[in-house]
Amino acid sequence: MKVRMPHTPYIANKIAIDLLNCGFVTLTHGLEPVAKLAQAFLAEDVEKELILEARVNEVLDENSDDIEFMQVDRRNMFWLIKKKLAKEYGVTLSHEDRYNDIAHRILEALWKENLLEYNVSENRVKNVIYNGIESYLKSYESIEDTVIEKISNYKRKLIPGSEEYELVFERLYEEELRRKGMMQ
Numbered sequence: 001m002k003v004r005m006p007h008t009p010y011i012a013n014k015i016a017i018d019l020l021n022c023g024f025v026t027l028t029h030g031l032e033p034v035a036k037l038a039q040a041f042l043a044e045d046v047e048k049e050l051i052l053e054a055r056v057n058e059v060l061d062e063n064s065d066d067i068e069f070m071q072v073d074r075r076n077m078f079w080l081i082k083k084k085l086a087k088e089y090g091v092t093l094s095h096e097d098r099y100n101d102i103a104h105r106i107l108e109a110l111w112k113e114n115l116l117e118y119n120v121s122e123n124r125v126k127n128v129i130y131n132g133i134e135s136y137l138k139s140y141e142s143i144e145d146t147v148i149e150k151i152s153n154y155k156r157k158l159i160p161g162s163e164e165y166e167l168v169f170e171r172l173y174e175e176e177l178r179r180k181g182m183m184q
C-alpha cells in the first residue's frame with residue numbers, strides 16, 4: 001500500500017514506539033523527537049511522489065488528444081509514464097525497496113542526531129523501523145473499517161466529508177491506534 005500524507009504522523013509514532021519497545025534500542029531524548037524526525041522523512045518521500053504524479057498528469061494532459069486517438073487506457077499510460085520518470089524524480093516504485101531505503105535514512109539521521117543508542121547490528125534496528133512502516137500499512141485498512149463501522153452506529157448520522165465527520169473519524173482512528181499499541 002502507498003503511504004499518504006495523513007498517515008505519516010501515525011507511522012512515525014509507530015516507529016518511535018516500536019524502537020522504544022524493541023528492547024535493544026535506547027531513545028536518548030524520548031519518543032517525540034524520534035517521531036518528529038521519522039515523520040519528516042516520510043513526508044518528504046510522499047511529497048516527492050506527489051510531485052512525480054503531478055508531472056505525470058501534466059504529460060497525460062499535454063498528450064490527451066494522442067492518447068484518445070490511440071485509444072490507450074489513461075490509467076495504464078499513467079503507470080508507464082510514472083515508471084519512466086520515477087528515477088528522474090528520485091522515487092522508488094517498489095514498496096519494499098522504498099520502505100527499506102526510508103528506514104535506512106531514518107536510522108542514519110536518528111544516529112547522527114544522537115536520538116538513539118543501540119548495541120546490536122544496524123540492520124536489526126533498521127528492520128524495526130521497516131517493520132513499523134509495513135505493519136502500520138497492513139493494519140490501516142482494518143482500523144479504518146472499524147472506525148467507519150463505529151461511526152455508522154452513531155444515533156446521529158454524520159455526513160462523510162463533513163468537518164464533524166472528519167473530526168470524529170480522526171478521534172476514533174487515534175483511539176483504535178492506541179488500542180492496538182501504535183500510538184501513545
